Amino acid sequence: MTRDMSDVTRAKDGRPVHHWRRDVIELAALFTAVAVADTVANLIGHGPDGSALLVISAVALAATAGFHTWWARRHGHAPPTGDTGARPLPEGERAGPGDQPSGTTDPEVAESTLWRMRTTVKDAPGSLAALCTVLAEQRIDILSLQTHPLATGTVDEFLLRAPGALEGSEITRAVARAGGTDTWIERADTHDLVDAPTRVLGLATRTALDAAELPLALRQLLGRCTIRSLPAVPVGGGRGPEGVPVEGVLEDTVMRLRAPEGGVITVERPYLPFTPTEFARARALVELDARLGPRVPRSQDVLTLPEGHDITVRRADTGDLEAAVAMHERCSARTLSMRYHGPVGDADRYLKHLLSPRFGRTLTVQTASGRIVGLGHLLWDGDETEVALLVEDAWQRRGIGGELLERLVALAAEAGCASVYAVTQSSNTGMVAAMRGLGLPLDYQIEEGTLVITARIAPQPEPQPQPERAVGVTRTEAP
Numbered sequence: 001m002t003r004d005m006s007d008v009t010r011a012k013d014g015r016p017v018h019h020w021r022r023d024v025i026e027l028a029a030l031f032t033a034v035a036v037a038d039t040v041a042n043l044i045g046h047g048p049d050g051s052a053l054l055v056i057s058a059v060a061l062a063a064t065a066g067f068h069t070w071w072a073r074r075h076g077h078a079p080p081t082g083d084t085g086a087r088p089l090p091e092g093e094r095a096g097p098g099d100q101p102s103g104t105t106d107p108e109v110a111e112s113t114l115w116r117m118r119t120t121v122k123d124a125p126g127s128l129a130a131l132c133t134v135l136a137e138q139r140i141d142i143l144s145l146q147t148h149p150l151a152t153g154t155v156d157e158f159l160l161r162a163p164g165a166l167e168g169s170e171i172t173r174a175v176a177r178a179g180g181t182d183t184w185i186e187r188a189d190t191h192d193l194v195d196a197p198t199r200v201l202g203l204a205t206r207t208a209l210d211a212a213e214l215p216l217a218l219r220q221l222l223g224r225c226t227i228r229s230l231p232a233v234p235v236g237g238g239r240g241p242e243g244v245p246v247e248g249v250l251e252d253t254v255m256r257l258r259a260p261e262g263g264v265i266t267v268e269r270p271y272l273p274f275t276p277t278e279f280a281r282a283r284a285l286v287e288l289d290a291r292l293g294p295r296v297p298r299s300q301d302v303l304t305l306p307e308g309h310d311i312t313v314r315r316a317d318t319g320d321l322e323a324a325v326a327m328h329e330r331c332s333a334r335t336l337s338m339r340y341h342g343p344v345g346d347a348d349r350y351l352k353h354l355l356s357p358r359f360g361r362t363l364t365v366q367t368a369s370g371r372i373v374g375l376g377h378l379l380w381d382g383d384e385t386e387v388a389l390l391v392e393d394a395w396q397r398r399g400i401g402g403e404l405l406e407r408l409v410a411l412a413a414e415a416g417c418a419s420v421y422a423v424t425q426s427s428n429t430g431m432v433a434a435m436r437g438l439g440l441p442l443d444y445q446i447e448e449g450t451l452v453i454t455a456r457i458a459p460q461p462e463p464q465p466q467p468e469r470a471v472g473v474t475r476t477e478a479p
Contacts (some may be wrong), residue, residue: 131178
């Protein structure tokens with residue numbers, strides 16, 4: 001029988017407190033039981049069959065007691081679900097979401113650290129088991145495991161959750177005791193919890209939507225590495241890079257892949273050799289990019305300048321080469337010199353390189369008549385990112401350069417770039433003012449007579465509604 005919790009409350013120390021109504025009911029039940037017992041005793045003592053009734057009553061009482069004992073043992077004496085009788089834990093001892101599992105009292109498990117680790121083991125039965133045993137002894141949880149078979153062994157790549165007090169060097173020494181060699185380890189974050197197939201599919205989708213995403217996708221696929229796209233014919237003329245076969249070339253810490261336009265994509269990761277699996281994944285992304293051909297998102301923004309003119313900002317590609325060359329011809333020699341730090345002898349070939357999505361992203365500014373009056377470039381320079389602006393003379397000092405620069409930095413932040421730099425001259429006050437207008441930490445360096453301004457990009461928060469700006473913005477989608 002379970003208790004009705006409306007009749008029983010618990011004091012602060014956990015002991016039950018009974019109400020007076022329950023005491024009255026218990027006394028009434030006691031008096032009723034005494035009266036019934038007296039009546040039964042009179043019937044048995046004065047009746048003709050008193051002895052038989054006494055035996056029958058004893059048998060009935062024994063049977064009832066036996067049934068009660070069996071029932072109690074079967075169902076136990078646990079309290080109701082809603083009333084465990086347990087005292088609440090102190091505030092400091094209560095477990096919250098994500099805390100250590102029940103029954104775990106080791107403080108080292110309460111805080112954990114994610115690690116990415118790669119090690120080489122012998123291709124023999126039991127090698128992986130020995131490695132897992134050593135990790136378990138260190139109370140390390142294996143969240144994911146990928147194996148990369150090689151000719152001389154197997155490279156195992158782990159995502160680990162280890163106690164917070166455990167250092168990477170301790171994990172490396174433990175792995176060495178289990179037979180692991182050439183071990184590499186670094187801190188991981190929650191983004192690494194995404195399994196490899198899902199990550200690769202996401203990168204393939206980004207590459208399919210925008211050709212400029214290929215270098216970024218390769219960098220996210222392969223980790224910290226330097227990626228360079230070398231055109232088949234250099235911009236300044238001369239001999240191009242040595243060609244590579246269609247299937248590409250893998251040389252330890254360097255892989256070379258044939259670019260869709262005939263150039264070469266070089267990927268370097270000196271701190272960690274590439275595996276054949278990584279090489280195959282990178283090659284598949286490049287092949288996907290080549291099959292889809294040139295492509296850029298076709299969305300555009302219509303902006304209204306303070307004096308009332310409407311301009312359109314959109315992504316540009318090599319299809320805008322003729323209009324971009326025409327803008328160059330309208331620019332003064334001083335404007336071109338500020339942008340290119342010298343005369344531009346072959347604008348066609350130079351602009352074709354800049355407008356190619358293989359080397360970065362370009363924004364163009366058009367008037368209502370369709371004439372290009374401004375270009376902004378975000379260029380992938382190995383593991384760094386360069387920004388560059390060019391605005392036609394008649395359209396300068398109207399806020400176009402600042403608008404382009406803000407959008408380019410936003411694209412760089414979306415791509416995960418930690419900083420951007422601009423190469424200009426100290427006399428180019430317009431570019432210097434635009435960089436200062438970003439509101440980001442800036443570093444200034446003078447290199448060979450040119451000014452290099454580097455802006456450090458802070459981690460981007462969740463997008464919030466933007467206040468009204470000096471330039472009105474209306475979003476439209478191109479058909």
